[in-house]
Amino acid sequence: MWPVFWTVVHTYAPHITFPVAFVVRPVGYHQEWFIRGKDPQLMEEEKNISKHPHDRKLDEMLGRTTPRW
Incomplete structure (x- = not known):
């Protein structure tokens, strides 16, 4: 039989x-998140690298200063 x-x-x-x-x-x-005590959250969508210069130019046009790292 075996x-x-x-x-x-x-x-x-x-x-x-x-x-x-x-x-x-x-x-x-879902059991892991239940044990940890946190709700599963979706990761925020990161900005595309090509959009960073456009955002900086827009900030400069509007008179806002952005920190220079």
Whole structure:
């Protein structure tokens, strides 16, 4: 009986593993945030590097000063 069982498990392992992993990952993700006590937040979208010079020029035109690092 064991050889038949292991043959079936070996044959269908990829078909069983993927759906299980597909469910376990989100559950673990939300469990981690629940334990940490924080809500999962989306990262703020960073400005594109090419937009920084345009923002600086706009600030200069409006008379606002920007800190020079």
